Amino acid sequence: MCLGIPGQIIEITDMQNQLATVRIGGVKRQVNVACIIDDQHPIESCVGDWVLVHVGFAMNRIDQDEAAETLGILQEIAAD
16 A cells, blocks of 8 residues: 655755655655656646655645645544
8 A cells, every 4th residue: 555645845956856845744855746747837836736745756736625634634543
């Protein structure tokens, strides 16, 4: 089973290598954003995007409501 954790892109750190800083639950991580960029959504426009992160890669963009719901579920699981 794969688990994508929601995070928000807060900074592009390396355009050439397609790296960005993502805030995940208050922790900042560097991730590769190659999977979520294209001609219609270039790397420059990624700051502020909510994404699902798995093993150091932003796998896809999600909306803020979906991110909040997933984070809530993960917090409930962690509390049990």
